[in-house]
Amino acid sequence: MTDQDVPNTQEPIAGTVSDEVVIDITSLNKWFGDFHVLKDINLTVYRGERIVICGPSGSGKSTMIRCINRLEKHQRGKVEVDGIELTDNIKKMDQVRREVGMVFQHFNLFPHLTVLENCTLAPIWVRRMPRAEAEETAMRYLDRVKIPEQASKYPGQLSGGQQQRVAIARSLCMEPRVMLFDEPTSALDPEMIKEVLEVMVDLAESGMTMLVVSHEMGFARQVANRIIFMDDGQIVEQAPPTEFFQNPKSDRTKLFLSQILHSET
Amino acid sequence: MERPLHIVHEKARTLPPPAMSVGLVRWLKDNLFSSASNIFLTFVVIYLLWLIIPPFLEWAVFDAVWNATSRAECWDTADGACWAVVVTRFDQFVYGDYPKSERWRANLAFILLFVALAPVLFDRIPWRRYLVGFSISYPVVAYILLIGGLGLPEVETARFGGFLLTIVIGITGISASLPLGILLALGRQSDLFIIRVLCVAFIEFIRGVPLITLLFVASTLLNYFMPPGTSFNLLVRVLIMVTLFSAAYLAEVIRGGLQAMPSGQYEAAKSLGLPYWKTMRLVILPQALKISIPGIVNSFIALYKDTTLVIIIGLLDPLGIGKATLSDTTWQGLSTEVYIFVAIFFFLCCFGMSRYSAWLERRLHTGH
Ligand SMILES: Nc1ncnc2c1ncn2[C@@H]1O[C@H](COP(=O)(O)OP(=O)(O)O)[C@@H](O)[C@H]1O
Numbered sequence: 054m055t056d057q058d059v060p061n062t063q064e065p066i067a068g069t070v071s072d073e074v075v076i077d078i079t080s081l082n083k084w085f086g087d088f089h090v091l092k093d094i095n096l097t098v099y100r101g102e103r104i105v106i107c108g109p110s111g112s113g114k115s116t117m118i119r120c121i122n123r124l125e126k127h128q129r130g131k132v133e134v135d136g137i138e139l140t141d142n143i144k145k146m147d148q149v150r151r152e153v154g155m156v157f158q159h160f161n162l163f164p165h166l167t168v169l170e171n172c173t174l175a176p177i178w179v180r181r182m183p184r185a186e187a188e189e190t191a192m193r194y195l196d197r198v199k200i201p202e203q204a205s206k207y208p209g210q211l212s213g214g215q216q217q218r219v220a221i222a223r224s225l226c227m228e229p230r231v232m233l234f235d236e237p238t239s240a241l242d243p244e245m246i247k248e249v250l251e252v253m254v255d256l257a258e259s260g261m262t263m264l265v266v267s268h269e270m271g272f273a274r275q276v277a278n279r280i281i282f283m284d285d286g287q288i289v290e291q292a293p294p295t296e297f298f299q300n301p302k303s304d305r306t307k308l309f310l311s312q313i314l315h316s317e318t
Numbered sequence: 319m320e321r322p323l324h325i326v327h328e329k330a331r332t333l334p335p336p337a338m339s340v341g342l343v344r345w346l347k348d349n350l351f352s353s354a355s356n357i358f359l360t361f362v363v364i365y366l367l368w369l370i371i372p373p374f375l376e377w378a379v380f381d382a383v384w385n386a387t388s389r390a391e392c393w394d395t396a397d398g399a400c401w402a403v404v405v406t407r408f409d410q411f412v413y414g415d416y417p418k419s420e421r422w423r424a425n426l427a428f429i430l431l432f433v434a435l436a437p438v439l440f441d442r443i444p445w446r447r448y449l450v451g452f453s454i455s456y457p458v459v460a461y462i463l464l465i466g467g468l469g470l471p472e473v474e475t476a477r478f479g480g481f482l483l484t485i486v487i488g489i490t491g492i493s494a495s496l497p498l499g500i501l502l503a504l505g506r507q508s509d510l511f512i513i514r515v516l517c518v519a520f521i522e523f524i525r526g527v528p529l530i531t532l533l534f535v536a537s538t539l540l541n542y543f544m545p546p547g548t549s550f551n552l553l554v555r556v557l558i559m560v561t562l563f564s565a566a567y568l569a570e571v572i573r574g575g576l577q578a579m580p581s582g583q584y585e586a587a588k589s590l591g592l593p594y595w596k597t598m599r600l601v602i603l604p605q606a607l608k609i610s611i612p613g614i615v616n617s618f619i620a621l622y623k624d625t626t627l628v629i630i631i632g633l634l635d636p637l638g639i640g641k642a643t644l645s646d647t648t649w650q651g652l653s654t655e656v657y658i659f660v661a662i663f664f665f666l667c668c669f670g671m672s673r674y675s676a677w678l679e680r681r682l683h684t685g686h
């Protein structure tokens with residue numbers, strides 16, 4: 054593996070990781086019917102960490118991060134977010150979800166609302182923020198993802214890259230403590246991937262705690278302070294990026310890296 | 319053989335469309351004379367229209383009689399339509415047996431109906447926020463005006479008839495069945511087993527029974543369940559049955575819309591911390607209802623026309639008035655005129671609903 058394989062022009066970002074635990078997952082097990090999709094997952098995320106999760110398709114990456122805001126229920130083990138254990142208590146789950154932003158592969162913007170309304174919906178109806186204040190916040194984040202001029206358009210009138218940046222702004226408007234990204238660039242055309250990654254790098258630099266499922270290895274190098282490799286429902290390996298790329302321990306990681314880095318060029 | 323390499327150095331100019339592709343001539347050519355078979359069809363249709371329309375106009379307009387006191391007088395005057403029957407009985411067709419001195423109340427309620435509907439149907443009218451308050455209180459206003467209260471003498475609902483009765487049943491049924499239909503559709507998808515089963519049972523039962531049966535039940539059977547002495551107004555019973563009937567159909571139409579919603583919409587709403595009812599109200603229903611507009615309006619139109627079934631349990635809707643008119647010996651034999659008149663009323667109402675729904679769909683289109 055050479056630097057030619059991974060375009061990496063930027064220096065890795067420095068970021069402060071505190072010792073405050075934000076997410077604590079212990080012995081997490083999940084089944085879809087008979088299918089054991091997550092097998093004994095243990096993961097602790099500290100404030101300010103940027104974690105990139107990779108692994109072959111079907112290895113359970115999405116399911117794992119969806120367990121963090123309880124879009125999926127786990128059957129065994131424990132997931133704690135900000136000290137709140139995830140249970141069937143709906144009120145508490147809504148409370149957790151307010152603090153955990155999520156960005157999806159297919160954006161999932163609300164097509165019947167304008168970009169601005171997409172961004173103000175949750176602050177107004179969940180945080181009970183006055184409309185004027187919510188709009189001000191929304192414009193600030195739209196500015197930050199570099200599309201303030203699209204505020205009054207509908208999502209259907211935007212390109213994929215723009216839609217994904219709106220989706221990021223929409224999550225940020227709730228001022229979450231953690232952001233989850235599930236393959237945020239895999240549905241995008243190559244020329245749009247960059248604009249979304251730039252926004253995410255910017256977010257990482259601001260100190261946001263991020264869990265990103267992604268196969269953008271250049272991004273991982275630049276942003277992650279830890280890379281997690283999953284296979285077959287397990288966390289196979291986790292390490293800081295330099296170690297992960299230069300000195301992968303398990304054979305499965307090596308195989309995966311060789312495949313993904315080749316297909317990238 | 320090798321192809322020569324072709325390279326364009328200059329940017330292509332943008333040109334206006336060629337003149338032929340716009341205008342009336344073009345439209346005629348595209349739609350009526352585009353091919354031999356199309357030309358043939360166009361002439362066949364023109365011929366048929368020529369056969370039908372002139373004689374009809376002669377009958378309905380040029381040879382028609384507007385003023386006469388009986389059918390005999392009509393037929394002595396000309397051989398066209400005898401609209402005199404409709405003119406003479408017009409008040410009955412509109413109000414039924416509603417007392418003459420109180421008819422201004424029905425008129426006022428009718429005018430206010432439009433004031434109440436406007437802010438619900440159109441989102442860009444001035445003072446909408448205040449008018450919506452009026453829309454919400456309109457049922458009470460209409461009740462007091464039509465039935466009595468606050469010093470207005472009472473009018474028995476048994477005296478309601480004609481278009482007044484149709485509009486009362488139609489509007490009440492439509493505005494009550496939509497929320498109920500939405501609740502049933504949501505209930506049918508509920509995670510709670512009991513709610514789901516109750517909703518499915520209700521919907522399937524109502525859909526499996528003809529409306530006439532329900533109306534008979536309304537007019538007779540309900541009395542057995544009521545404690546003796548309570549007289550439950552027949553019109554109210556009819557309103558309840560029509561509403562339940564329509565709600566069951568609406569529930570199925572709306573369920574279709576709900577099923578078309580991608581799971582990503584629910585997930586995005588959840589991940590923002592929106593609770594269930596807010597998710598439904600702000601994210602899911604606006605989209606699901608929009609998809610369902612054609613089906614919903616279809617149900618509304620069906621409901622509106624089904625109001626004519628109340629004739630069977632003795633209420634005098636426009637058809638009932640028409641029947642009564644035709645059994646009067648002075649006007650016997652004018653069923654064509656009477657039924658055309660009633661048909662025009664229903665057509666205008668239903669066509670209006672249909673146009674509104676088409677407009678609403680365009681209005682809600684957000685380009686995706
Ligand atoms: N809702 C579901 N029901 C049943 N099986 C599922 C469901 N979601 C995911 N799976 C299965 O679980 C496995 C892991 O899925 P996922 O977490 O989406 O993997 P990844 O994101 O790593 O590609 C896959 O085999 C997938 O088919």
Ligand SMILES: [Mg+2]
Pocket residue numbers: 114115116235236
């Ligand atoms: Mg996935």
